[in-house]
Amino acid sequence: MNAMTWLTEEEQTTWRAFLHATTLLEDHLDRQLQRDAGMPHMYYALLSTLSEAPGRKMRMTELAEQAKITRSRLSHAVSRLEGNGWVRRENCPTDRRGQVCVLTDAGHTELVRIAPGHVAAVRAAIFDRLTAEQSRRLGEISRLVAEGLHQPDGADVPWLR
Amino acid sequence: MNAMTWLTEEEQTTWRAFLHATTLLEDHLDRQLQRDAGMPHMYYALLSTLSEAPGRKMRMTELAEQAKITRSRLSHAVSRLEGNGWVRRENCPTDRRGQVCVLTDAGHTELVRIAPGHVAAVRAAIFDRLTAEQSRRLGEISRLVAEGLHQPDGADVPWLR
DNA sequence: GGGCACTTCTTGAAGCTTCAATGAAAGTCC
DNA sequence: GGACTTTCATTGAAGCTTCAAGAAGTGCCC
Numbered sequence: 482m483n484a485m486t487w488l489t490e491e492e493q494t495t496w497r498a499f500l501h502a503t504t505l506l507e508d509h510l511d512r513q514l515q516r517d518a519g520m521p522h523m524y525y526a527l528l529s530t531l532s533e534a535p536g537r538k539m540r541m542t543e544l545a546e547q548a549k550i551t552r553s554r555l556s557h558a559v560s561r562l563e564g565n566g567w568v569r570r571e572n573c574p575t576d577r578r579g580q581v582c583v584l585t586d587a588g589h590t591e592l593v594r595i596a597p598g599h600v601a602a603v604r605a606a607i608f609d610r611l612t613a614e615q616s617r618r619l620g621e622i623s624r625l626v627a628e629g630l631h632q633p634d635g636a637d638v639p640w641l642r
Numbered sequence: 643m644n645a646m647t648w649l650t651e652e653e654q655t656t657w658r659a660f661l662h663a664t665t666l667l668e669d670h671l672d673r674q675l676q677r678d679a680g681m682p683h684m685y686y687a688l689l690s691t692l693s694e695a696p697g698r699k700m701r702m703t704e705l706a707e708q709a710k711i712t713r714s715r716l717s718h719a720v721s722r723l724e725g726n727g728w729v730r731r732e733n734c735p736t737d738r739r740g741q742v743c744v745l746t747d748a749g750h751t752e753l754v755r756i757a758p759g760h761v762a763a764v765r766a767a768i769f770d771r772l773t774a775e776q777s778r779r780l781g782e783i784s785r786l787v788a789e790g791l792h793q794p795d796g797a798d799v800p801w802l803r
Numbered sequence: 804g805g806g807c808a809c810t811t812c813t814t815g816a817a818g819c820t821t822c823a824a825t826g827a828a829a830g831t832c833c
Numbered sequence: 834g835g836a837c838t839t840t841c842a843t844t845g846a847a848g849c850t851t852c853a854a855g856a857a858g859t860g861c862c863c
Contacts, residue, residue: 540811542812603657615751739827
């Protein structure tokens with residue numbers, strides 16, 4: 482409750498504005514993708530990440546880390562996407578515990594179909610509203626904030642679990 | 643797919659960084675509050691918002707708008723918080739359809755108990771990592787982005803539903 | 804190579820959010 | 834006043850996320 486722990490007026494205003502912006506943005510993008518692609522934003526991000534991986538495939542843990550989600554969440558998500566035929570699980574040849582998540586051709590086709598609409602939504606919501614300078618600053622700030630936070634699961638920080 | 647709709651390299655990098663930061667941050671804060679207060683971040687925000695309203699009470703719709711969530715979501719949330727005794731529903735005296743959500747004394751006490759920990763988490767994750775200048779810019783950018791997005795529910799934009 | 808700790812991934816249940824539908828009251832139009 | 838539209842808030846079901854637990858494989862250490 483002292484000066485060290487509380488926020489200044491200005492910080493509080495900033496924090497609220499940030500919360501509002503992120504809440505509205507996530508909702509907006511989720512709705513856009515749900516409407517046009519029948520999937521939430523995170524699922525799109527998974528397909529998108531996979532599409533850029535070599536061979537369009539990735540180990541589950543690696544995919545979870547790249548997407549900043551828990552393995553459990555990924556597991557459920559992949560099950561759903563697999564049900565849709567956008568993704569397929571394969572056994573990992575080098576580690577018999579492991580699974581490799583592969584973007585199917587159907588999944589890739591679907592991604593190609595929905596990407597433009599999604600990118601347009603992102604552009605309209607963010608980059609069309611910011612100057613180049615502001616975009617750059619947003620990137621910088623985002624990187625600083627992300628650096629300070631660790632992965633959920635603490636996959637590589639077991640002593641902190 | 644043309645230059646108008648796609649993102650530049652830099653924009654893409656920025657967008658990813660932003661997504662990572664917000665994903666990690668939301669997870670982090672949800673975990674912190676779940677651990678220390680047994681509620682998700684949004685529920686804390688509701689209590690916090692209520693606590694600053696005159697009489698610590700607010701109409702459901704107004705609260706939903708301020709928190710940037712749908713009425714439905716709020717309704718479920720308030721039911722849960724009511725079950726915990728942090729909040730109470732009252733009939734609105736001026737509109738018999740309406741409900742007023744009131745922060746109880748117990749709810750206020752609880753809020754006072756958990757606020758410092760939460761604020762510390764926010765500070766550690768954001769403001770301790772940014773310069774004053776960067777914080778100000780984050781606020782500015784957030785406001786710009788939020789301006790471009792409308793409430794879910796489109797409560798006041800029925801023709802867009 | 805036997806024991807032990809750790810990693811990989813999945814599962815089911817509980818909690819939260821979304822969506823569409825609903826009842827009830829208020830507002831509008833003539 | 835009566836018909837129509839809109840707003841307020843809630844509900845239940847379906848989908849998504851979290852959490853704790855667990856099966857199976859790997860790595861290490863002696």
